[in-house]
Amino acid sequence: MRKPAMAMKTALFVFLLYVLHCAVCRDVTLPTGPLYRVAGFPLSLPCVVSGYEGPRTQDFEWFLYRDDSGGRQMGVVSTRDKGFPYAPFQARVRNGEVRVERDSGEAVRLVIQRLRAEDQGNYECYTPSTDTVYQGNYSNMVTVKVIPDTLQISYSRALTGQPVPEGAMLTLTCSGSIRSQQLTHLSITFGKRGGGDSSGSGAGGEVSTVREIISIDKMLGIVPGHSYKKRYDDGEITLEKRNGEGGQGVYVMRMKAVRPDDSGSYFCEASQWILDPDRSWQKIAQRMLDIGNLTVQQLAESLSITSSPRGEVTLQVGSPLILTCEVLGLPSEVNSGLLVQWMKRGSVRSDAVVAGGVEVEVARMSTDGIVSWGDDLSRANGGSMEKVAEGKYSLKLFSARPVDTGVYRCVVSVYAGRSNPGSSTPATLTQKSEGVIVNLKTKDVAVSAVAQLPRGPLLKRGNTITLICNATVKTTGPAQVQVQWLRWPIPEPVIRGSVSDGAPPDPPVVETPRLIAALMHDGVVNIHSNGSEVSVDRLSAISYRLRVHQAAIEDQGMYACHAEVWGQDPHGGWYYTGVKAESNALNVYLYARAGDLLLIPLVVGVSSALFVGIIIIATVTCCFMNRLAKQRARK
Template identity: 30%
Template sequence: MENAFFTYFILFLTFGWGQGRVVRVPESPLVRVEGQAVSVRCSVSDYEGPREQDFEWKVVRGADSLQLISTFDPSYSDRYFQDRVDSGDIAVERLGDDTVELRIQNMKASDSATYRCSTPSTDSIIKGNYDANVELKVIGDSLKVSPAAPPAVVPEGGPIELRCNATLDPAENTYLSVTWSIRKGASSEDILTFGPDTGVTTGDGSRQRYADAGLRVDLQGGGAYGLVLTEARPADQGVYVCTAREWVREKGGVWQQVLERTVEMGEVQVTPTAQSLMVTVEDNSTLSVDDTLNLTCTVNADDLSALGLEVTWLVSPDTGGSPSAPRVLVHINWDGVVTDSSGLVGVSRVGVGAFRLVVRGVDRSDSGLYSCRVQAWVRQSSREWYQAADKTSAPALVLVTVIEPEFKVALGDVVTPQVSGDPTELECRVTDVLRLQDGRLAVSWHYAEATPADMPASVHPVATVDERGNLQPGDAYRERVEKGLLVLSRVEPDTFRLRFLRTQDSDMGQYSCTASAWNRGRDGSWAKSKEVRSDPLGVHWVPKNPTLSVSAQPLKEATSAGSTFEMSCQATAENLQSPGYSVLIHMEETAGGKARKILSLGPDSVLKLEEWNELGRLDSVVLEKTGATEFRFRLYGAQVTDRGLYYCDVTAWTPGPGNSWDKAVSAASNKIPVNFADTGPAFNVSIQSDAASVLPGGTAKMECIMTLGASPNAGDVSYEVRWYHSRLQSLDRPTQLATMDRLGVVRKSPRNGSGDCSLEQTDAQTFALRIHGAQERDTGEYHCTATPWLRSPSGAWTSGHDLTSDRVFLSVTFSMWDSLKLPLLYGTGASLAVGLLSILLGFVCTQCCCRNAKHTPRTRNGLMDLEMD
């Protein structure tokens, strides 16, 4: 029994203590610098009791221990530490239920000791560890940092040297790191860090630059640390800062920073090459043809020798107006390779920042504005170049003078118009030509409107024949030139002509021509050397208004229906050149009434039916041109509806641009009447109904009957019939039910909640309408409308006037007796039949079932009878 108890006790000690409370502090020793702050964390795990645990800190020196601070007892601190606890120099901060942190703000050398973190027991069984020790070693502050001031101003591409001296007491066995950073405004960025071992750490923006050797660490020994930026950039401008840090290596090889000091080295300004770059070209120059042009481009910049320069000479023509795009004349790169567009142009470097342009044998085309464009490049440590600046000098004007040719210009008229539409021809002649040599002549024509003497006249370009012989029309005359109505020609080398095939009234005014001399330059282009303008020449005539008169004459009169009507129209015009005529035939039913357009004939003899759209009579009207100014109209098979007043409306047209026509004047002729007696039949229409009322679901029939005063031949008359329905107390228009055209085709309108309808022709004069399955909505008034059609002897059909019948009323009513008599009769008959059938069945059953039954008399033995029962 004792052996078993001993065994259980050994297992409890083995497993119980191994799984008990654990208090943890950092591994010892902790090395910190005097005057700095320290934080020591203490945590507990695997405990029982409340979730929030309390902690106590003690300072242990040998066999002595002093109470430092507690999380639950404010009076726990020893009086030796009480003042520092009260001032907050020593404090404990709870980080969680199971973690606290001891904080000492200002470390002292006397603070070197062993610090013990303890937790009071809240466990039901004591197991695990309840305290842990950490050794804290406080060393002296021996870190010294002194920077060297960098250059205040550095040109772009120049080096920046950043030097910082940092030292430590070697007896402390600590390590040093130096960090260079740049501050721009409120932001700061690390450039490079050396240490705490021999490693180098670069910032995100400096990693590639360090890999390209644009950043270089310069270690001179004795605590002197240097960082060199080999090529300064505009982005390198700012305040440079040096930061020295003291480190210790704790257990596990982890670096722990114990001290840091930061000093400003100074502000560095980087002068951009674009700011210091200056490009100038010498003053303007005037040369004669075949002289040599020399221009020098001077370049100045900070640290000019460190820049790679590309020079491009540009030239643009001096137009006197808005500047035009320059062209490249010659180019030289930083290696001295020259690229030019002509063998007569060269460029060379004549000094540091001096480049000379040479153009031999200049001509008139070399005049213009010359400028020098310089592109400055900076070479990086990676041996790559980047463009730092691009600047162009102010232009220098170069004039190449030539001896101008001499000539005179005279303008004369060859053909003078008398009226509108006549041709006009003007001649521009260049005379007394001197010193033109191999040049060419060009001419421009101008037009100015005729205005009073005190009013300025606006000049419009008509057209130009350039030095190459190309025709360039003005905007206002482009269409006439394209259609061949305006012609420019060069009849001799020094004679030019302008011809209007048909002159318009708007062409009257002042005309002038300008002759210009052109010489070919060295590059093949043409340059204008001189121009002379002629005196203006007036083109005028007395305008006359065109007049037009039209006379109509009857050739055949329509005396009866079916006869032919014919009339002619004669047009007489004045003050028109080569006119064309269009004719439009009108008809008025009454004098002064609305005119109806019959047909027309255009100036190109195109015939068109206007408002003549009667079926079967499209060929009954004819309009033809029988002479230059005479037209004839013919109407076949005249009908009653053709009676009225006929006249011609004639319009005179003059030829316009191309094949178009311009309207000149219009006139109407006198009116020719067409009036004959109407001997045709007289029509009438009536309506009748077979019943005034009908039951719901019944059929109603109505007839539309035609009557004639005089019967035409069989087949020469036809009708178009339409039936309408009007509901009682309805303000809507009558509803069309069905129609039958004169060919017998029936069309029905859609019905909504009403009975169906049908329409048929029962004889030659009668048209019957039936309402099938009448409904209450079919109650109302009905009437019909008929349009008679007559066929003339020529075979053309003519419609007469619409005829409307009287109205008949149809009522759809519900009769009580009529609706109940049949059901009552059927019910009575059925009841009688069922009663008779029941009596018969009863009699049959009685005879068949009761005939064989025998009567047995009851016995007198009462007891037996009851037993049997």
């Protein structure tokens, strides 16, 4: 029973030694065949050796067994022997058309730059031995089939190089086809050379680059180039396939709005692909066709914005104000969206425009023709903005007011090639017109305001404070006064340091006045006080009264009135003339009431009486006790 067991152990040991020994045997690996490649295009055969001994850099020899050679071996190229190639390959090896490219010490490639029909056959990769023991696989073979070139490519219209306006649509059409007995796929790529970086601002950059714009790959998927992905996602670049005559595929690429950096030389590239036995896709043929040069003319070179009337305009208050904006230099063949805005900068003064200030939007017309008004929404009913002709826009204010005085500019944002841009789409170009100065002649207006505190008894807490504001207006035509009453605390000087050091006292701290009430020009009263009851009325044509009922301590302070003059335009509308006056300030102090004044002597009197009574009682008691003590002593 022991001998069979020993025999089995010996056999297992020998098998393990054999497996271990074979694990380090030399092995040469080639791609799995057959490989189909196209005549006239490159062939690249990788060969890798492993499990070898000796130097890390191995030598390789390539042989060809042609289909018509009857199994005879033909030397192609060697890494160690320049005289290795047979006659049919000697010239091709010398000029580099047939060569060995080394990927590493143990991996090389046989490269045939342009395959010929007679290159079809079985290729053997042989590695001369550097091992101490000759074991393993020293060569391997793969079958290469050379198929005819049937890849065709053409275009329908070439680019002429004539300048194309910025924003114009670019359409390129390329046709391609393959007629092969093998199952191969076709891919089409549109690309561009030159023009600098796709994100740059100019055309014709000095750095010549080749960029893929968009492709239909071998699996019929659309793949945008890296620099064009955002434009593809935004729908600005499209590619579609159509069926053409004779089985050809027609591929149409469109750029909806070309940019200056789209300038350059355009090409179309067709590639033939095949699926090798190892399930990898290989490009076996490729053909490129130049379509022509594109030059994009920048919009900034032709666009101009003008506004009319030019210079300065002076109008009477109430007259209509009409401003016109004209956009010139837009290419007629480009359908562009326009955002037109009227902006105003300046402030009103009684006699002229005061320059400066913040520029505000008066009105705008969006690319889809919708008009919206700026800060002063009330003008929506008193004006209009219209497109009167192609590229011509008008702003009308039916009845101009002094507040409309200022410097007006027309601002136009052009979305070249995009008639309805999205809200996040940046404008291609934005330009402003020259400023139009608008002055309004107002009536000569003068106003004065005087605040009065009517004579009477001293004001006490709980009384009614009455203040009179007399506002006198000198002007022609109808006018109304708008009166505001304001109050702020009486400033109290803060003494800094002692009197002896000679330091002057700090100036009084003046607080911001608080609006108490207002009588508007249309007779509406607005009360802004949150404390005491307040009323405002008009006593006469020039006299206005403020009353604070049941006045509390917080109602005392400095009071003043502000008068603003409003005029009436020929259409009956009221407008602020910009003329105002501030009255003198009145000090209002509230004294204590009579009942409050009697409280102090009452408290003092009661306290004094109690104090005197206690003293008298204490004195009487003390005397009585002394006399009683004396009487007891006598007994």
